[in-house]
Amino acid sequence: MxxxxxxxxxxxxxxxxxxxxxxxxxxxxxxxxxxxxxxxxxxxxxxxxxxxxxxxxxxxxxxxxxxxxxxxxxxxxxxxxxxxxxxxxxxxxxxxxxxxxxxxxxxxxxxxxxxxxxxxxxxxxxxxxxxxxxxxxxxxxxxxxxxxxxxxxxxxxxxxxxxxxxxxxxxxxxxxxxxxxAIIRDADGLALSSRNVYLSPDERRRALSLSQSLRLAEELISGGERDALMVRERMLAHLAAAGDVNVEYVAIVRDETVDEVATISGPITIAVAAKVGTTRLIDNLRIG
Amino acid sequence: MxxxxxxxxxxxxxxxxxxxxxxxxxxxxxxxxxxxxxxxxxxxxxxxxxxxxxxxxxxxxxxxxxxxxxxxxxxxxxxxxxxxxxxxxxxxxxxxxxxxxxxxxxxxxxxxxxxxxxxxxxxxxxxxxxxxxxxxxxxxxxxxxxxxxxxxxxxxxxxxxxxxxxxxxxxxxxxxxxxxxAIIRDADGLALSSRNVYLSPDERRRALSLSQSLRLAEELISGGERDALMVRERMLAHLAAAGDVNVEYVAIVRDETVDEVATISGPITIAVAAKVGTTRLIDNLRIG
CATH class of the missing domain: 3.40.50.620 (HUPs)
Structure with missing residues (x-):
């Protein structure tokens, strides 16, 4: 055969x-x-x-x-x-x-x-x-x-x-x-999820702010930023600018743990959860 | 070979x-x-x-x-x-x-x-x-x-x-x-337990009241007693008579469950726990 x-x-x-x-x-x-x-x-x-x-x-x-x-x-x-x-x-x-x-x-x-x-x-x-x-x-x-x-x-x-x-x-x-x-993403960056089908076209556009905020963090860190609070503030500002994205958490942790870090050194993961309309979405990115 | x-x-x-x-x-x-x-x-x-x-x-x-x-x-x-x-x-x-x-x-x-x-x-x-x-x-x-x-x-x-x-x-x-x-017992009825080694000779004698009280219950029930409260009272009296046996519970339940019964019909288990001196002992008997 x-x-x-x-x-x-x-x-x-x-x-x-x-x-x-x-x-x-x-x-x-x-x-x-x-x-x-x-x-x-x-x-x-x-x-x-x-x-x-x-x-x-x-x-x-x-x-x-x-x-x-x-x-x-x-x-x-x-x-x-x-x-x-x-x-x-x-x-x-x-x-x-x-x-x-x-x-x-x-x-x-x-x-x-x-x-x-x-x-x-x-x-x-x-x-x-x-x-x-x-x-x-x-x-x-x-x-x-x-x-x-x-x-x-x-x-x-x-x-x-x-x-x-x-x-x-x-x-x-x-x-x-x-x-x-690894996470699989649509071409626009949205992490695939069975719950994405709940999103209206407008919600889907706003939902992109999650993966965008993670990429923003990656850019900041590769540019030398080491202050986790600062990275988090910039991410929250980006998410807020998307409009009607209700952030539940943005957590910056030592990779493979749930331990939040103040200073970024070594591999980290940034995890984000937010509601867009009535749909709850999560995403994360490993950096370093 | x-x-x-x-x-x-x-x-x-x-x-x-x-x-x-x-x-x-x-x-x-x-x-x-x-x-x-x-x-x-x-x-x-x-x-x-x-x-x-x-x-x-x-x-x-x-x-x-x-x-x-x-x-x-x-x-x-x-x-x-x-x-x-x-x-x-x-x-x-x-x-x-x-x-x-x-x-x-x-x-x-x-x-x-x-x-x-x-x-x-x-x-x-x-x-x-x-x-x-x-x-x-x-x-x-x-x-x-x-x-x-x-x-x-x-x-x-x-x-x-x-x-x-x-x-x-x-x-x-x-x-x-x-x-x-099945429970394995010494010739005098005491259920075998690794904790029996803690018992002094006098405590061991008093510890026999546990298995004796279970046998007493069996006799009462085979003699026609169906009232679980009555059986329990007679067991507690027997345990009290042994002196310095601190009963933690005597429970009469439908066999294979932890559901206490008021009237004895069908298979039951009676479970008992007591402290004799500082040693905590348990025993039980299936009846019917």
Whole structure:
């Protein structure tokens, strides 16, 4: 069989069937890369599928809009669920297994367990979205148990989430290698997000101020600025100038941590969150 | 090689070495039974080794006095640690792998993750020992990840702990079959516990009131008593008569739950906890 012919995509709903499929592949001496998603796939997700395909023999994904990581006033109900399109995209990119569990199997009656990863989950997204990271950590662990892959792939757009997942994997001795891949952006700089579909054309234009403010910071720092407060002020001014962009936080931290820095030296990450209209957006940039 | 010749016991300290040893056995098509312990082994633990040996091809254990399940005023420091004796006992009973991790590997600097299993962890031991069940659930999950066995064995003496572990395993889709084995008692009825070594001869005599009160309850119920309050009163009177037995709780619940019953019908478990001198003891009995 020529290598270019794509293998077919198996859609698996049950936990045991999913686990068995992965174990069978591994028993044959092949490695599996896993990309957990909430569906509504875009090139960000698909770049993770590509990364998994490049590093592993076989690729698995999951599509599950996890209710426990949404707050009561968040967009769980309206979150986009274009399943058939998602399956087509996964198939085209060479994904061979996709786990699509039912909420009733993931959280049956009597369900009671949650995971807290401590300090990395406390600020920013953790503060703005109570319970969010506990929901994320718990469902990611569950998915890792259902899809016991060798490597798992996460996008760096959710910077704090990558810290949460890496903290959990290290702390709980999980036998999976957590890989973090670069943010994928539209040509105008907007970080890809399943939530971008909520934006009106005018909101989308204003939303560009997030990535622009990060590029501005990069320019300031490459020009010699070392005062984090000063960089932050300039970013906030840029975001304010966009009009009707409600900033939740701009954080300048030592890279791979949530520790804010006063003086910029060594690799940092700048993370920003803002509401544009009713749509909450996040973005970040590693510098140095 | 005759079957009666015991295999040797491998003492493994590192997480990766431990996981590899178990995976190698499973890749060869054999099953592994796992008995997590805090050491100070007695016939209760060894009966779990026997159960694992009866149901699985190979047996693994762990010895780790887990600091996070002890409260600040509990007996972590003085908890007995007779390691060489424990290893001899495991070897004699046919255990082939024992995981003896360092606390510094289990809880390195920056460690932050904990697991909460919800309602089953709230009353009795959960109320008396804040943080205890979170510490238990978390270390048990970590041990399951380090020793990825097919089945894991727990003693029913820690009744609520068995509910906590089963709840966690079900909720987190853990690929391990949690098995619960009967309480082992001394000839006089005292449930075996590593903490029994703390008891003076006089305390030990008074400690018998726990198992006696459970037998009394069994007699009352087999004689037709259906009123849980009445059974509880008679148990408390028996415990009071022993002198200097400080009861923490006597709970009569629907078996396999922490739901207290008013009228006894169908299988129940009665759980009791009391301090005798400075030693905290627990016991329980399934009835019906």
């Amino acid at each position: 020529p290598a270019a012919v794509p293998r077919s995509l198996q859609v698996i709903n049950g936990v045991e069937a999913m686990r068995t499929a992965i174990r069978d592949v591994q028993r044959g001496g092949e490695t599996v890369g896993f990309v957990p998603t909430m569906g509504a796939l875009h090139e960000g997700h698909l770049s993770l599928i590509d990364a998994a395909a490049a590093e592993c023999d076989r690729v698995a994904a999951s599509i599950f809009v996890n209710p426990t990581q949404f707050g009561p006033n968040e967009d769980f109900t309206k979150y986009p669920r274009p399943l058939e399109r998602d399956l087509d995209l996964l198939r085209e990119r060479g994904c061979e297994f996709v786990f699509v569990p039912e909420a009733a199997e993931m959280y049956p009656a009597g369900y009671g367990t949650s995971i807290d990863v401590g300090a990395v989950a406390v600020p920013w997204e953790g503060a703005a979205r109570p319970g969010h990271f506990s929901g994320v950590a718990t469902v990611v662990l569950k998915l890792f148990e259902c899809v016991p892959a060798d490597r798992a792939y996460f996008g760096r757009k959710d910077y704090q989430q990558t810290l949460v997942v890496k903290r959990m994997a290290a702390d709980l001795n999980l036998p999976v290698d957590v890989r973090v891949c | 005759p079957a009666a010749v015991p295999r040797s016991l491998q003492v493994i300290n590192g997480v990766e070495a431990m996981r590899t040893a178990i995976r190698d056995v499973q890749r060869g098509g054999e099953t592994v039974g796992f008995v997590p312990t805090m050491g100070a082994l007695h016939e209760g633990h060894l009966s779990l080794i026997d159960a694992a040996a009866a149901e699985c091809d190979r047996v693994a254990a762990s010895i780790f006095v887990n600091p996070t399940q002890f409260g600040p005023n509990e007996d972590f420091t003085k908890y007995p640690r007779p390691l060489e004796r424990d290893l001899d006992l495991l070897r004699e009973r046919g255990c082939e792998f024992v995981f003896v991790p360092e606390a510094a590997e289990m809880y390195p600097a920056g460690y932050g993750t904990s697991i909460d299993v919800g309602a089953v962890a709230v009353p009795w031991e959960g109320a008396a020992r804040p943080g205890h069940f979170s510490g238990v659930a978390t270390v048990v999950l970590k041990l399951f990840e380090c020793v990825p066995a097919d089945r894991a064995y727990f003693g029913r003496k820690d009744y609520q702990q068995t509910l906590v572990v089963k709840r966690m395993a079900a909720d987190l889709n853990l690929p391990v079959d949690v098995r619960v084995c």
